[in-house]
Amino acid sequence: MRAGKMHADETDHDVPLVRRLIAAQFPQWSDLPVEPFDSSGTDNAIYRLGADMSVRLPRRPGSTTQIAKDLHWLPKLAPLLPFPIPVPLAAGEPAEDYPLPWSVHRWLDGENPAPGHLTRPALLAEDLAAFITAFRRIDLPGAPPAYRGGPLEKLDLQTRTAIHDLGASIDPMAATAAWEAALNAPGWTSPPVWTHADLMPGNLLVTDGRLTAVIDFSTAGRGDPAADLMIAWNLLPATVREDFREAVKADDATWSRARGRALSIALIALPYYKATNPAFAANARHVIQEVLTDHQHAGDA
Template structure:
């Protein structure tokens, strides 16, 4: 059975497979119940294991390297951050017809926030700014390059291709103009800093409106700090966006690159996920609307 398929090269996975993998490689957990968890995550399929653990199966070969990356870096990053992050409990090997490494983590409570249902937006903006600031202060040597840590110009071709593909779906003239503005912003001239680089709503957990955990560190590494500003447009309302910026003391160029990064991610994601991941696609539409409104107001 192939559940919640999003990619052409996605691996087959289901509850019986997870039970066999766990029983064979972690027999101490063999009797725990296994349940699929409905997630909008694009890289990993999630299954609950008992009451306090999660099994993560990479959806496709390109996501498999995250397993080793998590095992190496998450235990070192966790004590340096203000909210909990996933803690690996075990690394699984390919078996039972599943060809990729997989992993078991401690379950983190909370729910994914939604831009239209925030109960404490001002406090959440403060929480997110504190998390981003803490990440930027991390001083761990030999950090890997962040997945989105390079110059914005690297995304020019796929972003323009996405704009062409979205003609008739979004205001592509306005999107192209906003993208051009972002490309004109000066690049990051400082040393690379640690960044999560994928602060999407699906990678955040909240309890009573406040940030309770940050998950999915597959893109973590060092690079341009503008990458972690995408949350200002994919989640935070315009009324608290500047509060987030003020706490972080973001200069105009970095803010412009962050806005461009958020726009690029959304433009590329919308045509790819519009039929397979409605939550991700809806957020992409939201981001495009927010960025274009922001760009118009700044003009």
């Protein structure tokens, strides 16, 4: 894998490329400045276009399906949610020097929150619960399945392999116990609901400690609502976790599945991104610690 890239099959991209793409396909914006934006996102490279827009270049071929999904679903979802979400403005075509489709979106202001540095965690937890609850209530026909909306059993082999590969860098016995507790929780048997399915700090924008926008809906669709509760461990401190759980009305089984999914994602991501995406890897370490501590306390209660 070449330095500066997250994936072995990642495409090349830089400011001159973005300028060429804009000039060729959207000349009305060709005079606007283009600047790279430092993002921990794993699917798209982000460039600012002027003050009010962003250019999203899929990092690899497997990430291109999001463009059509965004164009179809985001305008339908936006008026039904209590916080702003991305507005797609244009879809770019593959070009000679960039082989993938790409897109232009309206820019959303705010900054990514960081675990341990939340200025108003209780209010942020309320905002997140309001977003999740509103999303669950949406009833749009033809919804796709959520990328992370299925049973945890599908992640069992990957998760156990990650525990083995991480070795002494984690507590493998504690990680295995927490994972097996989640696997043993009853599954979701009610009708699937709309979930974002990737509520991580990098997909949230905050201003003055409050939620101002939710971005990146590539994993969104109908599935197990536990997928959206991972935010309880990848961002929220333990001091507000129970209030968040009450606000989203999570029963014991759903809470356990959510905790297990958060753990699984972190365990799998840590070895993959530790050298190429330090922010993502740091959050994975944080999640593992929070989940194992939380699981131990639940067992001691």
